[in-house]
Amino acid sequence: MGFPVGYTEIFLPKLFIHTLLLLGFIRNLIFSLFRFLGLSDFLEPGASFPETPIRAPEYPPVSAVLLRELLPVVKFEELAVSGCGDQPESCVVCLYEFEVGEEIRWLSNCKHIFHRSCLDRWMDHDQKTCPLCRTPFVPHDMQDEFNQRLWAVSGVTELYSEYFSISGL
Incomplete structure (x- = not known):
């Protein structure tokens, strides 16, 4: 006669999922044991999980350093006193509320505000636009000046000046 239709649809997938979870737990346990014993070289390459989580680069890009100089840092209460319109109560990057005394970055183009550390981490990943x-970040009227400063700091102008002097252009 067989199983009722509803019983097989519920029971077998749960059994399958629990079996996979058990096998994943055993795999992680074996990998941890090998790593603890110093035998991780015997594991297949790419079979283990990364040991260190992905994090911000050690040295921020040059553009991030220049953007930090360009974007204003203000205290949250100063922004509220200046009456810049309706401001959000929390940072959309970390979702924590803004508190009195915290340093924030106010983007002049779009008027969004973020915690200073949240936006700095965003820029450290070579992002040049508002996360929201x-x-x-750089207004159109300041883009040429920003590019010249970026080229000067990164040494691009010296490379091009050498090229133009060699080629006679």
Whole structure:
């Protein structure tokens, strides 16, 4: 006669999922044991999980350093006193509320505000736009100046000046 239709749809997938979870737990236990004993060289390459989580680069890109100089840092209460319109109560990057005395970055193009550390981490990953609306950090009227400073700091102008002097252009 067989199983009722509802019984097989519920029981077998749960059994399958629990079996996979058990096998994953055993795999992680074996990998941890090998790593603890110093035998991780015997594991297949790419079979283990990364030992260190992905984090911000050790040295931020040059563009991030220049953007930090460009974007204003203000105290949260100063922004509230200046009456810049309706400001959000929390940072959309970390979802923590803004508190009195905290340093924030106020983006002049789109008027969004973020905790200073949240936006700095965003810039450390070579992001040059607002995390919320993707408006560029650098206003159009300042883009040429920003590019010249970026080229000067990174040494691009010296490379091009050498090229132009060699080629006679």
